Amino acid sequence: MDINSQSHEKQHAITIWEVNRDRLTAMQHKLSDTPKLLSVAAGRTTCSIFKVPQTLMNVNGKSYQPTIVSIGPFHHGQLHLEMIEEHKWRFLRELLDRTEDKGMVLEDLLRAVQPLEVMARECYSTTIPYSTDEFIEMMVLDGCFIIELFRKISEVVKADDFDPLFNMPWVFSFFLRDLIRLENQIPFFVLEHLFELTKTPNSPTLVTLALRFFNKAVQRPEHVLEKYSNDKPKHLLDLLRSSFLPPELEQFTKPDNRPPPHIIHNISKLRRSGIKLKPWEAETFLVVNFKHGVIHMPSITIDDFMCVFLLNSVAYEQCHSGCSKVFTTYATLLDCLINTSRDVGLLCDWNIIENYLGTEAEVATFFNNMGKDVSFDIDDCYLARLFDNVNRHYHSGFHVQWASFRYTYFNTTWSFISALAAFVLLVLTVAQTVYTILSYIRSS
Structure with a gap:
């Protein structure tokens, strides 16, 4: 680019800003402004009351x-x-x-x-x-x-x-x-x-x-x-x-040789692998553990008040920089366990959920929505060990295949009768085949 061209562009730029002096002044004012919709103080632990995202x-x-x-x-x-x-x-x-x-x-x-x-x-x-x-x-x-x-x-x-x-x-x-x-x-x-x-x-x-x-x-x-x-x-x-909040939150430290925890499957899939859910007594519904193939969960009443409480607690944890993410973790757990109204029905049958909200489908929708668009670090949460142990149990070999077999063929009376009928038919077919072979051998 020649010198005349550079001079022309520089003069043109100066002309633009001279013409738009008001715009330049407005920009300079914005440089001195401080954010109002999300103040600088919002990132400090002293800030605790937020507009919900x-x-x-x-x-x-x-x-x-x-x-x-x-x-x-x-x-x-x-x-x-x-x-x-x-x-x-x-x-x-x-x-x-x-x-x-x-x-x-x-x-x-x-x-x-x-x-x-x-x-x-x-x-x-x-x-x-x-x-x-x-x-x-x-x-x-x-x-x-x-x-x-x-x-x-x-x-x-x-x-x-x-x-x-x-x-x-x-x-x-x-x-x-x-x-x-x-x-x-x-x-x-x-x-x-x-x-x-x-x-x-x-x-x-x-x-x-x-x-x-x-x-x-x-x-x-x-x-x-x-x-x-x-x-x-x-x-x-x-x-x-x-x-x-539980009095003592478990601190989970993942060993170097263990893969990171993964989100667990819904109730229907866990049952097919032999994992059970049972209610148990605790001072707070947040105390959940997993032992010997059983997830123990305290009972929780789902009504209008509890829905508002859970949602606002999760929103608070998402906004406050110094706040533990315990309710967010619990919400993620329920979102994982519940996919359909059938999963809610099972939790109600097992006395883990007391439903005063509406239909089972409405409860399922509530928990699925509660888990949307929330930031969650599974490596650094109070249920990380539970997620890890449930997944390892889910993928741990022969007993899972046996549990799936039992669930498929012996879960209900009718499935058992069908399996028994098929077994009897198989035995009779084998017996008939053996009898035919023996008859042929004798005749020859």
Whole structure:
């Protein structure tokens, strides 16, 4: 390229940017902007409240969206949530009426939360568009509503005998679900701060009150809840999720000479290889093991609440950088075991699943969808040893062939009768052949 040509191109480029000066200015502004839809703080362990990824929303969108009550900024002000928004102010007024004798007024609550604003904002994965005053008001209003709700359910304070939020069963069932949705959270340290400021005499801890509240949906013995009374969770979903984690998660280290674990087959194929599934007692449904050809799984109740809980726990694990992937692993296990409604039927027959969701086909669809588009490392999960051992047993030679033979010919009465009839027919055919040969030999 000659010098004149280079000079012409340079002049042409300068002319373009001189003509589009506004565009250049706009680009320079973007260079100084910080991401808002996914903030830089979202990758830190301090960030714990996330917008659910669109890939998960496309499959199970309704399970992540609040139905009657908005908590925190993500769904604040939506029209279909206004009914409970009015009752939040009623709950706050009742709380202030109780604390007025102690000199605690609304301004005191606002001033107490103000120093927590920056730390609270950093808990959200997106930039919060509300002003300082709006954000603090939201934290106080939503936090006090949750605390008062827990106190009234546990009868720490008396509720109105005709309070519609407690006398209408459908409202309470949606409270249970809405308060564990990932997008519908406020930081637990905000709740705890407000709880301590307005604490009533002889009250259990906030963690205990919260777990008692959710125990209305997942009944567990009181001694199980007491183990977590001093926990410091990130938010309510994290609290409930943590209370189900096995006390000691098995650490799996794959030996160098062993191939990596593989995803296991569905129930129908495992049965044909002689692998069985049996229920067993455990404090949490996450404790699954495999011994002597049997997968032991605690019973799990599948209903509307549990579906929301499982989906939001998986979404939380997918988003939070410092969170173990235990629920994701469990969801992957069930997705592997269940392919069709027939697999669900077997789990129900064996008392591993209690189905209050709908048809067996709907349960199968739920578990198959729960495993879609989730990141899962089978080499580094708490069930890695189970996946490895089940696969080795599945491919371990003669006993598998014998189990398949038994399953094919002796699994049901009719298959046994058919096999017996075929065997008898074979014996008679052989006998007839032998008799014919002997007759021929004698005659000759």
